[in-house]
Amino acid sequence: MDEDLERALAASLLEQAGQLDEDAQLQEVIRLSKVETGVNSSTPVEDQLRERSARMKRKAEEELRPPSVKRTSSASLSMNIPSTRSSGSTSLAKAQDNESEAVLDSTDSSKAATEPSGPGSAAEAQALKRSLATTREISPPPLRRKFSSLPSAVPSKVKIAYSSGALRITRTPGRTKTKNCVSLEDVIHKQHLVSACVFSFFISEEEFYGYFPLSHSSDAVPIYIGRDVNMDPMVQEACHQAGISLKDKDKLSNKQLQSILPTLRQISGQRYGKNYHAFYAWSPGCSHSKILLLVYSSFLRLIVTSCNMMDIDTVLGDNHWYIHDLPKLSSRAKSEPSSFEADLLAHLQALSTPNAFLDSIRGMYDYSAVKVRLVTSAPGVCAGIKAEKHGLLRLRRVIQDLSLKLPEKESGDLRLEICAASIGKLSAKWLSGFNDCALGKGTIKVADEGCAVPDLKLFYPSVGDVKKAHESAQNAASNIGCATRPWDSAPDGIKNIFHHYESKDTGRLFHQKFIMAYNPRDSKALPYFVYMGSANLSQSAWGALEQDKKANEATCNTKLIKLSNFECGVMIPGHLIEGLLEPGTEGWQSGIVPYVQTGKRYGLPKDRPWNGTFYSHPDIVFSLIGSFGAGLSSLGVSRKLAAPLRRVVLQFCLDIQYAHLLMSRQIRGGFRTGRRTTEEPSLKISRLGCILEVL
8 A cells, every 4th residue: 555545544443443432532521421410312513423433443444455355354444442331322313214213222332352473564664653643633632543554455546426516405314315415424535635725614623624634744745624703712812822812792803803814823723634735714793604625636526515514414414415526637728718607716716715725726727517607605795796796696697697587487387496494584575675686587687675575485493393303413413593582563464474493304404505496396397596505594694685876787777785694505407317316316305405385374473483502512612612622732741731721611612511411301392381481591691601611
């Protein structure tokens, strides 16, 4: 085997061991917390940790052997992994035959280790140990392992798998054998990466960074990680060093961001590795785009998704992924880039992606097979020649270019269906503008305040839907919400577009942002178009129409205002859908629509939309704990002393998480029985404040 490949595979296995060790520590603290609090049942956090450990063990085994070859003692990895967990490791829910119920399955938490054998294995193991000794991986340190000779059957390179593009949904626990599903393990092959660039609003470091070959000794495989700066747990430390005081609810200004950028990058590099390159997009709203660009030796893999980079989205929740493998050209193109490449590079540049990465991919890949259209948003007013660059007016332009003539169709032959994780403060006026643009109307105008609500079908979970969800999925409700409130005073026309969310993987929730126009009278006909990406149903994501005093025939003398987010998605013409599905998929509805489309309209006044808060999310708590550990390290605190301190903080945070789960159940119970409460948001914010004070 190639020496670089051996080292990369060894590093991958060490990183997985480190994650297993961390998960074991977390589960032990959960156990202690449960003893103290008298909680006997398994918690969602505990379920996720156990499943992640089992999944990473399976991944380690798969890396060590091809599917067609049984494991033998001459080509095995001896793993001495002390376990602090019980022998029964809970896995995530598996689907029943009718996909109507999720159940927990028990798997063996340990594997028998085999001793290295065969000629030269001891010498090779020692060589690997010496090479790995020079590489420091992400804290916590990995467990010590004995390495045997690595199998020669590991593929030497990754091949193009999505040459014509693909539209997939997340392989949630009940979809393990379902066609047209995908996971991060399917698309990221860390030992073969040349470089990578990821941008996401929120990233769970402990769940996501293990997919990349981060190293403290080499920058041979540069990894560029971008996000909304206010979602980076390192910001508090960087602000502290810069003498900037931030309260819990404060957002970092662009000026403040520029002043702490060098410190942020230094702290991140020290913690995550020499090849970790942090970058940040600032916006008055949210830097909400979710894009992965994975560079392999012979192609670029592009992924546009609705997932934040955390297990709740990439494993446990209904989400969409557009994936396209772009072949590498023999030399840099001298001709003008395709419209898709130009739009993609422009958006990446707007997100402050480092030029080093942009220059490495510009003009280097073949985009000729890309038939979808990019739909982006960027903060600011869109008027004049820029009016159709972003948001609603960009959506209208792309749909008009498809020549679908949707406004001419009979009302019964057209339905506009939306599923979004966050709902803005909806009004009939804004929805009218959204509807006109989504249908690609030739003539649009700014609607009056008293206009009728358009005929839309919006899928969003009610409080009851969340209460009925699987416990491991309920955490996903922490980062979705509805700002159309007070709900009681919202017009009935607005309330009547809301429909219950029911996942086809029963008990799941979601973070998807999905718009689909189709003919409800013809179940076999392909949809007219599908949008998937990061943009929720809000003015911040799409902007709002306003009359433009300057003439602009293309936009009927309108412009776009109130656009405050960065967003990225793709518009897919309906005739392309079948070609984007995995072969053997039963039909386009089962392949790309993860929810039951016959979900009922909210029953008024009983049903109310769920309102969660992102900041009580356990992933953020664990990220804060990570920054606490990084702070101790920067102060020179030894690992031996830092470990018990980190456990104390983790114990405290888990106690808070238990309190949150109990309180949220009581609050949801209050809604169910008709009692009203406004305590939940303030309680959660106060918990966050307590955590920050301790950290």
